[in-house]
Amino acid sequence: MKKYEALFIIEPDAASERFDKVKNEITDNIERVQGVVSECEELGQRELCYAIRHHKEGFYYLVKFTIEPNEINKVRDRYELSKDILRFLITSVE
Template sequence: MRKYETLLLFSPELTTENRKEILDNLGAIVAREQGQTLMLDEWGSRELAYAVNKFTRGHYVRLEYAGPSPLIAELERNIRITDGILKFVTVKLDENFQAGEE
């Protein structure tokens, strides 16, 4: 298993319930693809350096998880088709992550 993090930029128009629903869906995808969610870190609403889809603010969330590499393709596919997510970036943190270590 490898350890990854995905930084998500949500539209400021989404309610807290909408964001929670999207994050629950992403967590279910991680679990379905034999992955493990390690941390969900909400950074909150922040001013953007430049406008994204005419928004000058956005809500940031960092999702840290471990799983096999096909998990990334499925997770990013779902992120791309989800309304309300303006941008995202995924980074590999650890090549040989073992479940239970942190």
């Protein structure tokens, strides 16, 4: 299993109203493919450099996890379909 970090920018409306649901979706997607979430950190709401889907702010959320490298694309595909996630970045940790 390999270690990864994922940084999510969540839609500010979702962060205020449905934030717990979005957080659970994020971790459930990892655990669904036998990944293990080791740490989650809320980094707060920040102003974006440019508007994403007409939003000038977003809520940043960091997740550290381990998963088999061949399963990472399944996780990535699910996040791309989410309407509440404006952007995300998944990087491997050495």
